Amino acid sequence: MAEKSSIFDMIGPVMIGPSSSHTAGVVRIARAAIRVLGSLPTHATITFYNSFARTYEGHGSDRAIIAGLLDFPTDDKRIREAFEHAKAANLQYTFQGIGNASTMHPNTIRLQLRDERTGSEVDVIGQSRGGGVIRIVEVDGFPCDFSAGLxxxxxxxxxxxxxxxxxxxxxxxxxxxxxxxxxxxxxxxxxxxxxxxxxxxxxxxxxxxxxxxxxxxxxxxxxxxx
Incomplete structure (x- = not known):
C-alpha cells in the first residue's frame, strides 16, 4: 500500500520551478553575491560544478543565476525571461561547467563578478543545499560559511x-x-x-x-x- 502524503510534505520555498535546488537556491546564491559586491554587476563569469555542470541548462539554473544577478526574488515571473532582461540591463556573462570537482559539493556555483562603473570585483563560491537553502563557502579566497538568511x-x-x-x-x-x-x-x-x-x-x-x-x-x- 502506497504511503499517504500530506500538505506538510510538499511545503517549500515560494519560487519559480522546476526545482528548489536548481532555481530558488541558485537565485539566492546570486543575490547574496551581488550584495557582497555592493551593486549589480556589469560582467559575470559563472561556473557550475559537478551535477550542476551537467544539468544547469535543462533545469533552468542558467536563467535562475542570471535572474539572481539582476536581484529578482525567487518567486519573480521574470526569471523565465532572465536572458532578455540581462540584455536590457547590459549584463555581460559567460557560463562554464566543470563536472568532476570531487572536493566540492554536488551543487556548487562560482561567481566572478565585476562592476565596471565602480571598479569593484568579487569572487564568490556558493552551494545550493536543497529547499532553497544555500551556503556561501568562500569569498575572494577566504573560506567562510554563511547562509544569507541572517x-x-x-x-x-x-x-x-x-x-x-x-x-x-x-x-x-x-x-x-x-x-x-x-x-x-x-x-x-x-x-x-x-x-x-x-x-x-x-x-x-x-x-x-x-x-x-x-x-x-x-x-x-x-x-x-x-
Missing amino acids: HTLIIDADDVKGSIAFIADVIAHDDCNIATMNVSRKGKNQVARQFIEIDSALSDVALEYLRHLRWVHQVRYIPAIE
Whole structure:
C-alpha cells in the first residue's frame, strides 16, 4: 500500500520551478553575491560544478543565476525571461561547467563578478543545499560559511590582538546577538576577514563606528535575504 502524503510534505520555498535546488537556491546564491559586491554587476563569469555542470541548462539554473544577478526574488515571473532582461540591463556573462570537482559539493556555483562603473570585483563560491537553502563557502579566497538568511557582516581588519573581541563587543552593545562567526586570514599579521551572522539588524551608528576604526579596512553589511 502506497504511503499517504500530506500538505506538510510538499511545503517549500515560494519560487519559480522546476526545482528548489536548481532555481530558488541558485537565485539566492546570486543575490547574496551581488550584495557582497555592493551593486549589480556589469560582467559575470559563472561556473557550475559537478551535477550542476551537467544539468544547469535543462533545469533552468542558467536563467535562475542570471535572474539572481539582476536581484529578482525567487518567486519573480521574470526569471523565465532572465536572458532578455540581462540584455536590457547590459549584463555581460559567460557560463562554464566543470563536472568532476570531487572536493566540492554536488551543487556548487562560482561567481566572478565585476562592476565596471565602480571598479569593484568579487569572487564568490556558493552551494545550493536543497529547499532553497544555500551556503556561501568562500569569498575572494577566504573560506567562510554563511547562509544569507541572517544579517551578515563581512569585515576586513588588521590581524591584531583583541580585534575579534572588540568587534563582538560593539555588536553586543548594539543589542545584537551573534549567531555564527568565521574568521579567516591568509597569513600571520596579514589582513583577516571576519564573517559574522547576527540575529537582528545592526544600526547605522554601529556600522559607521566600525568603519572608522583605524585598523578596520572595509565593512560590508548584507541584510537577510528572503
